[in-house]
Amino acid sequence: MAKLISTADLLQSSLDFKELDLKQYRQLLKCFLGDEVYADLIFNNTDNIIKELTSLSYKEITNLNFLDYCLLLFNIRQVSIGDTVLLYAEDVEQKQLKIDLRISKIIEQVTDKKIIDLLTPETIDQCYIEYRLPSIREILILEKEKDIYSFYTFFLKTIKFSSSIIDLEDYTFKEREEIIQKIPVKVMTGLTKRTHSIIEHCNKINLLQSLNSKSFDKKLYLTLNSQIIAFVIKLIYNTSLESIYELMFALSKAANFSGTFLDDCSPGEFYFFTKKLEEISARQQESNNLNAENGLPPIVSEFGLE
Amino acid sequence: MSQTTETVQDVLQLLKALDQTNSFEVYLPSLQRSVLFKQLNTEQLKKILKTIIDSPIHNTEFTITFNSIIKDNILDDSVNVEELNVFDKTLILIKTRIESISSEYTFTLNDEEKVQLESFKVNVADAYNKFIESSPIYNTEIIKSNNCELEISLPTLQTENKLEKELYKNVKLEITTPEELRNTIGETFINELTKYITSIKVNESTIDLNQHNFKTRIKLVEQLPTTCINGVLKYIEKYKELLKPLITHSNTGVEKDLPQDATFFNM
Numbered sequence: 001m002a003k004l005i006s007t008a009d010l011l012q013s014s015l016d017f018k019e020l021d022l023k024q025y026r027q028l029l030k031c032f033l034g035d036e037v038y039a040d041l042i043f044n045n046t047d048n049i050i051k052e053l054t055s056l057s058y059k060e061i062t063n064l065n066f067l068d069y070c071l072l073l074f075n076i077r078q079v080s081i082g083d084t085v086l087l088y089a090e091d092v093e094q095k096q097l098k099i100d101l102r103i104s105k106i107i108e109q110v111t112d113k114k115i116i117d118l119l120t121p122e123t124i125d126q127c128y129i130e131y132r133l134p135s136i137r138e139i140l141i142l143e144k145e146k147d148i149y150s151f152y153t154f155f156l157k158t159i160k161f162s163s164s165i166i167d168l169e170d171y172t173f174k175e176r177e178e179i180i181q182k183i184p185v186k187v188m189t190g191l192t193k194r195t196h197s198i199i200e201h202c203n204k205i206n207l208l209q210s211l212n213s214k215s216f217d218k219k220l221y222l223t224l225n226s227q228i229i230a231f232v233i234k235l236i237y238n239t240s241l242e243s244i245y246e247l248m249f250a251l252s253k254a255a256n257f258s259g260t261f262l263d264d265c266s267p268g269e270f271y272f273f274t275k276k277l278e279e280i281s282a283r284q285q286e287s288n289n290l291n292a293e294n295g296l297p298p299i300v301s302e303f304g305l306e
Numbered sequence: 307m308s309q310t311t312e313t314v315q316d317v318l319q320l321l322k323a324l325d326q327t328n329s330f331e332v333y334l335p336s337l338q339r340s341v342l343f344k345q346l347n348t349e350q351l352k353k354i355l356k357t358i359i360d361s362p363i364h365n366t367e368f369t370i371t372f373n374s375i376i377k378d379n380i381l382d383d384s385v386n387v388e389e390l391n392v393f394d395k396t397l398i399l400i401k402t403r404i405e406s407i408s409s410e411y412t413f414t415l416n417d418e419e420k421v422q423l424e425s426f427k428v429n430v431a432d433a434y435n436k437f438i439e440s441s442p443i444y445n446t447e448i449i450k451s452n453n454c455e456l457e458i459s460l461p462t463l464q465t466e467n468k469l470e471k472e473l474y475k476n477v478k479l480e481i482t483t484p485e486e487l488r489n490t491i492g493e494t495f496i497n498e499l500t501k502y503i504t505s506i507k508v509n510e511s512t513i514d515l516n517q518h519n520f521k522t523r524i525k526l527v528e529q530l531p532t533t534c535i536n537g538v539l540k541y542i543e544k545y546k547e548l549l550k551p552l553i554t555h556s557n558t559g560v561e562k563d564l565p566q567d568a569t570f571f572n573m
Contacts, residue, residue, distance in 0.1 A: 149348055161323075161324050166317050178314050178318070181347065181349035182321045183321060183347060184324065184328055184406065185345060185407055189407065
């Protein structure tokens with residue numbers, strides 16, 4: 001089946017991606033099974049899925065900054081499944097609420113101009129400093145990091161002075177640590193200040209902001225925490241894996257869809273077919289009830305259903 | 307490391323070039339001239355901040371750490387760092403703070419001071435520039451009392467390092483009883499005094515104290531007449547007075563001294 005190619009606008013670039021297919025979606029849903037959020041498992045699988053859907057190499061994917069990584073997954077979700085995520089939550093009076101979370105609103109919030117401003121280079125004491133955001137893999141390292149100064153290496157892209165350029169991304173974590181120890185304190189102070197502003201900004205990105213009302217005041221911040229990022233991915237993609245298997249079975253059995261064909265469908269297309277099947281079944285059931293009342297035989301549907 | 311054009315060692319060399327570009331001048335009273343210094347790097351600041359856990363009375367860790375930073379950061383090979391004195395060191399300390407961190411310093415106020423003042427911020431660079439305008443100097447002095455003659459001068463970094471390593475390196479950080487406090491203050495008083503005495507001349511024989519270890523020096527100083535000791539105390543007092551316009555700042559009745567320890571580098 002021909003796959004739609006779309007473009008995701010990331011923070012400072014754009015990237016073409018193919019829509020997700022049902023096989024990949026099932027792979028993802030398997031990582032979400034259970035109440036726990038298994039960050040490593042989720043990221044390993046989202047890495048593989050992104051590799052299949054884009055032209056990025058595995059190295060490029062693991063190097064994507066965490067906001068670009070999330071933006072790419074938000075875009076894939078929007079194109080392949082739809083813009084609306086149906087959530088169930090409790091309101092202030094503990095009544096169950098059915099809420100529609102719009103992916104487009106989340107993308108709007110994440111790509112806010114403020115974060116681009118915070119990544120703007122600056123000159124401190126004749127040093128030209130370029131900033132960056134850490135990747136998901138780096139966040140996993142950051143969470144174990146005890147040396148506060150090493151923490152900041154993940155936010156420093158390059159240092160330029162005189163005719164020299166030091167690109168920190170070319171070095172391993174340990175090497176970066178060694179380099180950062182020798183930079184002037186004023187440069188380090190600039191780096192720490194900017195890092196704190198970036199973290200503060202990210203900690204204010206409430207993904208549920210568009211839903212906020214008097215009856216619903218829950219917040220979900222996109223912080224630099226692997227568990228939270230993995231939870232957000234789970235939140236926007238999750239659905240019942242069991243129901244997907246049941247629907248696949250129904251489509252194969254009742255409408256002769258082949259497993260390969262369904263695997264190649266996007267989740268959006270798959271839901272379209274199941275919806276269509278439900279409509280026809282309902283229509284047919286209605287006709288059969290009418291015919292039975294008039295003593296006529298049941299109709300054989302366009303899907304060969306009785 | 308993989309696929310990099312420069313090794314980490316190359317990068318560290320490149321950063322050394324940055325030390326030259328970002329260097330700054332410090333006026334050294336003992337030399338009566340300005341000397342170039344490098345800015346602090348992250349590793350050095352980290353070392354300084356680690357000394358916050360230090361003996362509040364002796365400040366040993368900070369003294370040893372900062373003296374070694376002076377050695378690393380001086381860019382003039384002709385200067386013998388060991389011969390620089392505590393006056394030079396104070397100016398290096400303040401200028402390093404100004405150039406590496408900020409020219410502004412905010413004092414920590416206690417509850418009583420907070421009643422008078424909301425916050426107390428000073429421009430250390432202004433005070434420094436004004437202070438060195440007159441090219442301050444503090445010379446060696448001779449104190450005479452009866453048949454005893456003392457040569458007193460500001461302690462050099464070598465003397466300081468020697469004292470810290472010989473006497474204070476292994477002392478207890480925590481003082482738990484009033485008795486311990488009394489002993490420590492008493493010992494510190496005589497130790498500090500000893501740092502300022504470079505030679506003792508009795509009748510015609512001269513003892514160069516720099517040739518002896520601190521335990522011996524202290525024993526000799528303990529035998530000196532009170533008039534000599536008072537002379538040394540006056541010399542120290544005069545030095546402190548000289549430093550006052552640089553160190554002491556007042557605002558709305560609150561008078562505070564710039565700390566000369568790791569807290570001065572706290573951002």
